[in-house]
Amino acid sequence: MVAVPPPTGGPAAAAAAPVPSLGGAAAATATAATAAAARATAGAIPAVPSPLPREDRVHITARLATHFDALRPTVHRPPAGILTAPWTTPGGYYNQLWDWDGFFIGVHLAHQGEPEHLVHLVTNFVTAFRAVGFPPAVLTPDGVRGAGGIATPAVGGDLPASATTSPVDETWRTKPFMAQALAAALDGGARLDAPTTADLYDGVVAMTAATTARSRHHPTGLSTWVNAMASGADNNVALVCGDAHSVAAGGGQPPGGGPILAVDASAWSVAEARALARVAARLGRPATEVAAWTADADAVAAAMRRWLWCAEDGTYYNRRAAAVIPGDCGGTVAAGDDDGWVRRITYSNYTPLYVRVATAAQASAMVVRYISSPVHLLSPAGLRSLSRDDAAYTNVPIIAPASNWRGPVWPIANWLLAVGLVRYGHSELAAAVADRLASTLLADLDAHGGMHENYSGEDGSPLAPTPDVSPVGEAGGFVGWNLLTLDLLRITDAALDEGVEGGEENAHRRGEATWHERFYAAFPPLPLPPDQEMTA
Numbered sequence: 001m002v003a004v005p006p007p008t009g010g011p012a013a014a015a016a017a018p019v020p021s022l023g024g025a026a027a028a029t030a031t032a033a034t035a036a037a038a039r040a041t042a043g044a045i046p047a048v049p050s051p052l053p054r055e056d057r058v059h060i061t062a063r064l065a066t067h068f069d070a071l072r073p074t075v076h077r078p079p080a081g082i083l084t085a086p087w088t089t090p091g092g093y094y095n096q097l098w099d100w101d102g103f104f105i106g107v108h109l110a111h112q113g114e115p116e117h118l119v120h121l122v123t124n125f126v127t128a129f130r131a132v133g134f135p136p137a138v139l140t141p142d143g144v145r146g147a148g149g150i151a152t153p154a155v156g157g158d159l160p161a162s163a164t165t166s167p168v169d170e171t172w173r174t175k176p177f178m179a180q181a182l183a184a185a186l187d188g189g190a191r192l193d194a195p196t197t198a199d200l201y202d203g204v205v206a207m208t209a210a211t212t213a214r215s216r217h218h219p220t221g222l223s224t225w226v227n228a229m230a231s232g233a234d235n236n237v238a239l240v241c242g243d244a245h246s247v248a249a250g251g252g253q254p255p256g257g258g259p260i261l262a263v264d265a266s267a268w269s270v271a272e273a274r275a276l277a278r279v280a281a282r283l284g285r286p287a288t289e290v291a292a293w294t295a296d297a298d299a300v301a302a303a304m305r306r307w308l309w310c311a312e313d314g315t316y317y318n319r320r321a322a323a324v325i326p327g328d329c330g331g332t333v334a335a336g337d338d339d340g341w342v343r344r345i346t347y348s349n350y351t352p353l354y355v356r357v358a359t360a361a362q363a364s365a366m367v368v369r370y371i372s373s374p375v376h377l378l379s380p381a382g383l384r385s386l387s388r389d390d391a392a393y394t395n396v397p398i399i400a401p402a403s404n405w406r407g408p409v410w411p412i413a414n415w416l417l418a419v420g421l422v423r424y425g426h427s428e429l430a431a432a433v434a435d436r437l438a439s440t441l442l443a444d445l446d447a448h449g450g451m452h453e454n455y456s457g458e459d460g461s462p463l464a465p466t467p468d469v470s471p472v473g474e475a476g477g478f479v480g481w482n483l484l485t486l487d488l489l490r491i492t493d494a495a496l497d498e499g500v501e502g503g504e505e506n507a508h509r510r511g512e513a514t515w516h517e518r519f520y521a522a523f524p525p526l527p528l529p530p531d532q533e534m535t536a
Contacts, residue, residue, distance in 0.1 A: 048367075048372050048426075048428060048429050048432075049372070049378070049428075049429065049432040050428060050432060051428055051431035051432045051434075051435055051492070051496065052431075052432075052435045056435075057431075057435065057489065057493060060435065060438050060439065060442065060489065061438075061486070061489045061490065061493070063442055064438055064441065064442060064445075064485065064486050064489065065486055067442070067445045068483055068486050071091070071450070071451075071479045071483075072112075072479070072483065074091045074479055075088045075089055075090065075091050075105055075479050075480060075483075076088060077089055077095075077097075080141035081140070081141030081142055081143075082124075082127070082128060082131070082139065082141065082142070082143060082144075083097060083124050083139060083140075083141050084123065084124065084127055085119075085120035085123040085124050086117070086120050087102070087120060087121070087124055087139075088101075088102055088105045088106065088109075088117060088121070089101075089480075090105070090453075090478055090479060090480030090481070091450075091477060091478055091479035091480055092450070092465070092477030092478045092479070093465075093477065094478075094480075095140070096138050096139065096140050096145075097121075097124060097138070097139040097140070098137065098138055099125065099137045099138070099174045099175045099177060099178075100175045100177050100232050101480050101481055102121045102181075103118070103121060103177040103178075103180065103181050104412060104415070104480075104481035104484060105117070105480055105481055105483065106118040106121050106181055106184075106185075106521075107184065107484065107487075107521040107522060108481070108483040108484050108486070108487055110184055110185070110188045110520075110521040111487050111518075111519055111521060111522070115184065115185045115187075115188030115189060115190040115521070116185070116190050116191065118181040118182070118184055118185035118188075118190065118521075119182070119185045119190050119192060119200075121178070121181050122178050122181050122182050122185070122200050122203075122204065123200065124139055125139070125174060125178055125207070126178070126199075126200055126203030126204065126207065128144050129174070129203065129206070129207050129210075130203065131144075132144055134173065134210060135173055135174035135207040135210050135211055136172060136173065136174060137172045137173055137174050137175060137230075138172055144172075145172045172230075173211060173214070173226075173230060174207060174211065175230075175231070175232055175268065176208070176211060176223075176265075176268040176269055176271070176272040177268065177272070178204045178207060178208075178272075179204050179208065179271075179272040179273075179275035179276045179279065180271055180272060180275045180524070182197075182200055182201065182204055182275065182279055183275035183276075183278045183279050183524060184275075184520065184521040184524065186278075186279065186282055187520045187521070187524065188520060188521065194283070197279070197282075197283060198283055201276075201279050201280070201283060204276070204279075205276065208272060208276065212269075214226070215265060215269075216269075217259060217261055217321055219321075219324075220261060220303050220307050220321070220324055221299050221300055221303040222261040222262075222265075222266045222300065222303050222304065222307060222308070223261075223262060223265035223266045223268070223269045223300070224259040224260055224261060224262055224265060224321070225239055225260070225262050225265050227239065231262065231264060231265065231348070233264075233346075233347075233348060233385070233405040234399050234403045234404075234405060235398055235399060235403065235404065235405055235406060236346055236348060236385075236405050236406075237344045237346060237386060237390065237392050237406055238260075238262075238263075238317070238318045238342050238344045238346045238348055238349070239260055239262065239318065239342075259320075259321045260318050260319070260320060260321070260342065261307060261308060261318060261319045261320070261321050261324065262318050262348070263304070263308055263316045263317070263318055263348055263349055263351055263352065264348040264351045266300055266303070266304050266308065267304070267351040267352055267354065267355045267357060268351075268355075269297075269300050270297045270300045270301050270304070270355050270357055271297075271354075271355045273293045273294070273296040273297035273300065274293070274294070274297045274355075274524070274526070274527075275524070276293040277290050277291075277293035277294045277297065278524070278525070280293060298527075301355075301357045304316070304352060304357050305357065305358075305359070305362075307319060307324055309358075309362060310341055310343075313341075313343065313369075314362075314365035314366065314369050314370075315345065315349050315350075315365070315366050315369065315370060316349045316350070316352055316358070316362075316366075317341045317342055317343060317344075317349060318342040318344075318348075318349075319339075319340045319341055319342060320340035320342070321340070322340065323339050323340020323341075324339075324340060344386070344387070344390060344392075345370055345376050345377070345386070345387035345389070345390060346385065346386050346387070346390075346405075347377070347383065347384075347385045347386070347405075347410075347413040347416070347417060349366075349370075350366055350370075350371060350416075350417050350420060351416060351420070352420075353366070353417065353419075353420025353421065353423060353424060354416045354417070354419055354420040354423070355526070356420075356423050356424075356526040356527070356528075358424075360424060363420075363424040363426070364424075367421065367424075367426055367429065370387070371383065371417060371421070371429070372429055374388070375387070375388060375389050376388060376389060377417075378433075379409060379436075379457045379458065379460075380436060380459065380460060381409045381436055381437070381439075381440040381455050381456065381457065381458075381459070381460030382409040382411070382414045382433055382436045382437035382440060382455070382460075383409065383413060383414050383417055383418075383433055383437075384407055384408070384409055384457040385405045385406065385407060385408055385409070385410050385413050385454075385457075386405065386406045386407045388407070388457065390406075390407075392406050393406060393407040393457075394406055394407050395407050395408050395456045395457055395458060395463060397454075397463055397464035397465070402452075402453045402454070402464040402465040402478070403453070403454075403464065404454065404463070404464070407457045408454035408455060408456060408457055408463050408464075409437070409440065409454060409455045409456070409457055409460065410453070410454045411437060411441070411454075411481060411482045411484065411485055412481045412482075412484070414433055414434075414437045414485075414488070415481070415484045415485070415487075415488055417433070418430040418433045418434055418437075418488055418492070419488070419491070419522055419523075421433070422491060422492065422495050423523075423526070427492060427495040427496055428496070430488075430491075430492050430495070431492035431493070431495075431496055433488075434485070434488040434489050434491075434492045435489075436460075437485055437488070438485050438486075438488075438489055439460075440455050440460040441482060441485055443460065444462050448462070450477050450478070450479070451477075451478050451479060451482050452464055452465065452478055453465070453478045453480075453482075465477075465478075487519060487522065490518075490519070491519050491522065494518065494519075
């Protein structure tokens with residue numbers, strides 16, 4: 001391993017470095033006095049933290065790259081069973097191909113010059129979808145999760161006909177990322193002939209239709225999740241679902257009137273429709289087909305701004321459908337339910353930044369009031385998954401062996417929000433988040449030789465999996481989408497160096513790729529929102 005000097009220190013480095021670990025329950029219950037002090041400052045506008053000095057960022061990036069070069073091979077798996085193409089797994093004790101994990105791992109690998117992994121991802125999911133008749137979220141060499149358990153392949157690798165008629169667990173349906181994966185692979189120059197591209201596109205279109213039929217709330221055009229587990233954020237308090245899966249995941253609350261119109265589900269629907277429009281255009285499909293996908297994306301984005309933006313609180317919220325469309329879904333909103341707003345400050349509220357649906361004014365309000373606020377999301381270790389001021393905030397791993405989205409710092413949530421910040425010109429805050437997150441991971445890597453899925457929102461100590469809850473008695477071992485932290489350091493470096501306005505022109509003048517071009521899988525072409533005040 002190459003020895004790289006540590007950061008030079010100073011106030012910025014101190015702010016970025018995790019506090020020494022409290023561990024377990026101590027980290028979870030930390031500091032009622034500190035929480036009270038933080039709430040006392042809730043009315044103040046927080047100062048936006050500064051990124052580390054350039055030389056410190058260079059050191060951190062080099063150290064993380066060295067660790068990741070050693071860990072990256074552990075996510076790769078060869079074709080096996082029904083997985084006819086190479087596939088990736090999060091590492092550690094995981095040995096499955098997960099939908100959004102696979103996508104975000106593929107984004108990192110694409111930035112490493114390997115876009116074919118995104119093609120493999122789409123190939124495996126389209127193949128499984130055609131075999132079982134529903135879009136699954138988790139694949140293993142032996143079959144798919146969700147068709148009466150695990151549907152196992154018959155002779156020749158095909159799934160049995162019974163798999164298509166077995167009771168389907170709605171929790172385990174593909175999250176909307178396959179179109180984005182296919183579009184990013186093509187943007188990266190993946191070697192795909194036209195017939196293969198067309199076949200994968202048609203498969204993703206069919207998967208999208210199956211998903212939309214169950215998740216689209218037609219009165220508003222917004223998207224829903226069947227439960228919190230289906231969203232990937234297994235116990236997100238903003239998905240107040242009373243089903244058995246949500247209750248088992250750490251609490252679920254009575255739905256109180258129909259489905260939940262979900263900010264993140266709707267954001268991913270926008271991104272998928274935009275990606276399908278780009279692939280359709282590349283294939284030379286009829287202009288009407290391209291226009292239809294573009295119109296769908298625009299309609300969902302407009303619906304998000306209409307129904308899910310709470311101007312009073314300056315944030316996007318999930319919302320109960322019955323409050324938006326009175327009498328719809330056979331439900332009514334309980335007295336005092338405030339028009340159905342699910343007023344929880346959780347990371348998923350801010351996914352409109354990642355897909356650039358929010359207006360510039362909305363983005364600024366969310367940054368000032370919530371994302372940059374220590375009372376809510378900003379912590380010494382990165383961005384929390386739930387506001388520190390929420391009654392449900394905790395750093396205890398609620399769902400064995402690894403999950404809790406009610407406070408801990410998840411690297412993937414930090415990726416989504418920080419990339420969104422860069423898109424809206426808040427590059428300094430994004431860089432500061434990247435610095436804190438990278439410092440958290442480096443402390444874990446130096447101590448354990450590996451990483452965890454999430455970290456304390458108080459002090460950055462690794463939370464899950466711990467040996468006592470891991471199925472194989474292994475602490476850490478997670479790699480997966482944490483790899484994107486390296487991309488985030490480099491993206492924010494590039495954004496700070498080039499600046500936003502005039503940066504691309506200057507790069508082209510020097511004969512260099514712009515940061516949008518170098519990190520194309522994270523920065524696909526996106527339209528401007530209606531106010532046209534964008535700077536990135």
